[in-house]
Amino acid sequence: MAERAAHFDSLFSHNINGVFFMRLDEPIGWREATDRDALLDYAFGHLRFAAVNDAACQQLGAKREQLLGVTPSQRWVGDPKQWRAAMRALYDQGHVHHTLRAPRNDGSWFDVEGHYVCTYDAHGRITGHYGTQRDVSTERSTIAALAKSQERLELAIAGGAIGIWDFDLTTNSFDTDARWLERFGYSLDAMRWHDPAWWESITHADDVAEVRRQLTKHIAGETDHYSVERRLRAASGEWIWLFTTGRATARDGNGRALRIVGTCIDITERKQLQARLVASERLAALGTLAAGVGHEINNPLTYIGLNLTLVERELAMLANSVPAAAIQRIRGMIEQARYGTERVGAVVRNLQALSRTPEERVGRVDLNAILMRCLDIADHQIRHRARVVRELAAIPHVLSSEDRMLQLCLNLMVNAAQAIPEGNIDRHEIRIASSTSPEGDAIIVVSDTGVGIASAHVDRIFDPFFTTKPIGQGTGLGLAICRTIVSSMRGEIRVESRPGRTTFRVSLPAAAPSEAPRAPASVNTPHAPTGLRLLVIDDEPIVGELIERILDDYVVSTETSARAALERLRSGEGFDRILCDLMMPEVSGMEFYDQLRELAPELLSRVVFLTGGAFTERARSFLERVPNRRLHKPFDVDALRTAIG
Secondary structure, three states: OHHHHHHHHHHHOOOOOEEEEEEEEEEEOOOOOOOHHHHHHHHHHHEEEEEEOHHHHHHHOOOHHHHEOOOHHHHOOOOOHHHHHHHHHHHHHOEEEEEEEEEOOOOOEEEEEEEEEEEEOOOOOEEEEEEEEEEOHHHHHHHHHHHHHHHHHHHHHHHOOEEEEEEEOOOOEEEEOHHHHHHOOOOOOOOOOOOHHHHHHOEOHHHHHHHHHHHHHHHOOOOOOEEEEEEEEOOOOOEEEEEEEEEEEEEOOOOOEEEEEEEEEEOHHHHHHHHHHHHHHHHHHHHHHHHHHHHHHHHHHHHHHHHHHHHHHHHHHOOOOOOHHHHHHHHHHHHHHHHHHHHHHHHHHHHHHHHOOOOOOOEEEOHHHHHHHHHHHOHHHHOOOOEEEEEEOOOOOEEEOHHHHHHHHHHHHHHHHHOOOOOOHHHOEEEEEEEEOOOOOEEEEEEEOOOOOOHHHHOOOOOOOOOOOOOOOOOOOHHHHHHHHHHHOOOEEEEEEEOOEEEEEEEEOEOOHHHOOOOOOOOOOOOOOOOOEEEEEOOOHHHHHHHHHHOOOOEEEEEOOHHHHHHHHHOOOOOOEEEEEOOOOOOOHHHHHHHHHHHOHHHHHHEEEEEOOOOOHHHHHHHHHOOOOEEEOOOOHHHHHHHHO
């Protein structure tokens, strides 16, 4: 036995694989046995290590003397089923190649892959077996890690809409993964996708030159990587935006690229989002412009309206010397002119309401009044598409700001109008309704007979930037803003749609009676005593002149700059009322007010601000802060007298 072990060591001691010989205490007749489970039990307790090389000792984590003579029952911990299955296969076939987990002496386990061969005596009975095995634990863990890494990479590629490409310039062949082609509806069999020219043929004509330029620069070694945004035509004809990037993995002796490997990322949604943001910014800019234009319009509207009042006065003085029919005609002209100025003024007010940031100052809001106002604003959107059906009932006021309610209702109306194609007005309607729910909530309903919303889109209709309209015709923000406003009020907005009818229903909680604001001062406030001194500060000289002519019971002084008005006050002049324009060049009404606080604080309460539309954040903040009255342009004589009375 010792001689055999020495011979074993001389043959296998330097083998990098583990080699061992295990011998049974007594041979077993496996082929003729009727109870093979009993033989496996015997082998488990009587099969002993007879020889083992150094590599096997290292694998098993034991010295040779710790292994020789040891049986599986002494080494195997836990469930021996795996060992029994392996031994049954070995004894059945006489040899076996398999992988199993084996125990080390320290109690840990490792994976071994080996080939095992039975030994027999002269009677064909099994006397033991030889084995050669290698530790594949590291290999298996590496393979598992690679598989996991591959899985993560594939998930990242699939989730991130990433395609991998490989351009071999030595053969002028292009390769990519099948899933990337299938994403765009192309078949691997039908397309010439290995040909770079085919990829150029489905690239947007406006992008071809830039793709060529960037690729040529990278091939020549002028750039360390290749990147470009391009549009690719899908099989459906739709243009898909891609961000393509790559890097040369091999170059020749002259530095020219031989092979470029890279990725493509679908950035279509990002491009659409950018386009909508640009459109949103354009709308914001137009809103600011509209506010400024409104401010400039209000000044001439003011002196047009005041001049009409003076014309009426002059006409009254001529009543005895001019035929009555002529007087009547002139008065009709005046009324038409006044109606025209009122309409222009209403348009300007609506533009300014939409352009300014919604104020958080809340109060009781009449939704029916807001709906009627929105119909006036949206008239140009609706009139060429549908007739309007109004079903407005008495409903409770809600606690909000007029700006927010204006935005909510107008967005719903414009959305309804845009769902209806122009023409065929008699066939389409937009129905505006209001009612009160059994719980006492205010209900507004906006419905249209437009194209309807596809069932696949209904759940996303309130998502920011989601729109079914073409780029440039919608930002995808209108309905998202509506939901935000309604949610902030603890209300509910719902949509129901089928072909030919879409209905938006908004439910808002009613304002409590205690939330009612104080009643505004009556426009019929008695006139102030005659002879009061009034200082008018406005950079439009016509406004001051007209006020001076109209308020003939006041002593009116006018200035076109706040700086000149302050000089008069410093010189000792006193005034009972100061009517000051808010937005003026050089020194604004806000700066005049601040300087007046230092110069004559007792006059602060006598200041009434004239405003054509406070369209700056600073002006809005200022009016929020000071308690003074303000007179909005254009104004009539009654409003003027009320403000300074």
